[in-house]
Amino acid sequence: MHGVDDAYFCGGSFWDGLGDRPTLRQIAERAVETLRGPLPLDEADRERWRGRGGRGAAQASSLSQHRGPLWCRLAAEAQAAGKLRVVDEYRRMARCPDLVAPAPVLRAEWLVPALRPLVAGDAHAPPSSGEALLRAARAEPLADGIVAFDLFEPRFCELLLAEADADEASLAPHDPPNTMNRGGLIVNEIGLEPLMDLLLRRLIAPLAAHLYSAEPFAASLDHHHSFVVAYRHRGDELDMHHDASEATLNVCLGREGFTGGGLRFCGRFGGEAHRRNVAVADHAVGRATLHLGRQRHGADDLTSGERLNLIVWARSSAFRAAAAYGYIAPDGYPKEPEQARPDLECLSLANDDDYHEQRARQAPSGEG
Numbered sequence: 001m002h003g004v005d006d007a008y009f010c011g012g013s014f015w016d017g018l019g020d021r022p023t024l025r026q027i028a029e030r031a032v033e034t035l036r037g038p039l040p041l042d043e044a045d046r047e048r049w050r051g052r053g054g055r056g057a058a059q060a061s062s063l064s065q066h067r068g069p070l071w072c073r074l075a076a077e078a079q080a081a082g083k084l085r086v087v088d089e090y091r092r093m094a095r096c097p098d099l100v101a102p103a104p105v106l107r108a109e110w111l112v113p114a115l116r117p118l119v120a121g122d123a124h125a126p127p128s129s130g131e132a133l134l135r136a137a138r139a140e141p142l143a144d145g146i147v148a149f150d151l152f153e154p155r156f157c158e159l160l161l162a163e164a165d166a167d168e169a170s171l172a173p174h175d176p177p178n179t180m181n182r183g184g185l186i187v188n189e190i191g192l193e194p195l196m197d198l199l200l201r202r203l204i205a206p207l208a209a210h211l212y213s214a215e216p217f218a219a220s221l222d223h224h225h226s227f228v229v230a231y232r233h234r235g236d237e238l239d240m241h242h243d244a245s246e247a248t249l250n251v252c253l254g255r256e257g258f259t260g261g262g263l264r265f266c267g268r269f270g271g272e273a274h275r276r277n278v279a280v281a282d283h284a285v286g287r288a289t290l291h292l293g294r295q296r297h298g299a300d301d302l303t304s305g306e307r308l309n310l311i312v313w314a315r316s317s318a319f320r321a322a323a324a325y326g327y328i329a330p331d332g333y334p335k336e337p338e339q340a341r342p343d344l345e346c347l348s349l350a351n352d353d354d355y356h357e358q359r360a361r362q363a364p365s366g367e368g
C-alpha cells in the first residue's frame, strides 16, 4: 500500500486482502475490525518493524505488550509524541538552525538569482503566480506537464546534505524515505517540515496551479511527504513507478561529480501510453524537476559517485478526501487500455504483472 501509510503506523497485515486501492470505507471497516479484535500485529509484523529499525520500532515493541481496543489511539499518541520529541531534539543539534526553524524564511541566498524576488520570503509573503515563476526560472519543458529549472544555489544543497549526513551518522533509528527507496531519510522527521511547507506554498503550489490547471487538485495542494533519496553504489537504480502524490518536486542535491542516474519519464498512470518513453532529465546539483505524481518515472543506473535528491510529494487533502468518498475518480482512473507495445525502459518489475512476459517478447532473440 504505497503512500497510504507513510508513517508505517499499521503493521503489514492490516492491509492484507484490501487490494491495490481500498476505499475509505474499506479502510474504516478494517480499522473497526482491528479495534474490536486482539492486537493485530503478528510476529511477522513485529519482525518487520524491528528489522527496519525505524523510529516506529520502539512503539511497535511496546505495543506488543498490550491488547485491547485502545491500542490504536494510544499508539497514535505515542507515535506523534515520539516524532515531536525527535524534531525537538534535532532542532537543538542542527548544523544550520535556519533550515529547521519552526517559522522559517526561504533565504534569498539559498535560491538562484532569477527566483530570489519571487520565492524568497516567509509564510506571510504572498506567493507569486505560477506563470511568473515559470518565466523567471526559464523552465525547460521536457514533455507535457514536466518542467526542469535551476532552483537552489550549491550552498543550500551543501547545508541540506550536511543535515542529512549528520542524521545518518547519529545513532537515531531511521525510517526509510518510502516503500521503494532504502537509502535516505524523511526530512519532515528531522525538523524540516516547516521549510518544506514554505517551498510548497511559495513555489510548488503556484506552479502546479498553472501547469496542471485542468486537474481537480490544481489549486489545493496543501501538504507533503518530503524526503531525501540516496544512491551510493554503482548500478543503484529505482524501478519505474508513479508517486503517492498529486505533484512531485525533485531537486538534485549532489554530490558534485556523480555520473548516470538520470530521471526517466514514461506516460501517465491510467493513460494508454503509460509505458511509453517520454523524456529523460539529467540531474545536476541545484536543478529541479516538477511532474505529476501519476507520471511514470524511475532512476537509471548510477555509474559513478553518489547522488542524493530532495523529493517533495505534494498532496491535496481536498482531492484525496473527495476521491476516497467516491465523489471524483482517484488519480489515474478509469484506466485506458494500453494501445502500443510498452518500451522496455518503462517496464516495472514491482508494478507490472506482465514484466517478464514483456521482456521475453521483446528480447533480441525473440520475435521482437
Ligand SMILES: O=C(O)CCC(=O)C(=O)O
Pocket: 178, 181, 229, 238, 243, 250, 263, 297, 298, 299, 309, 311
Ligand atoms: O531518484 C530520483 O531522482 C527519483 C526518486 C523518486 O522518483 C522517488 O523517490 O519517488
Ligand SMILES: [Fe+2]
Pocket: 241, 242, 243, 297
Ligand atoms: Fe518517484
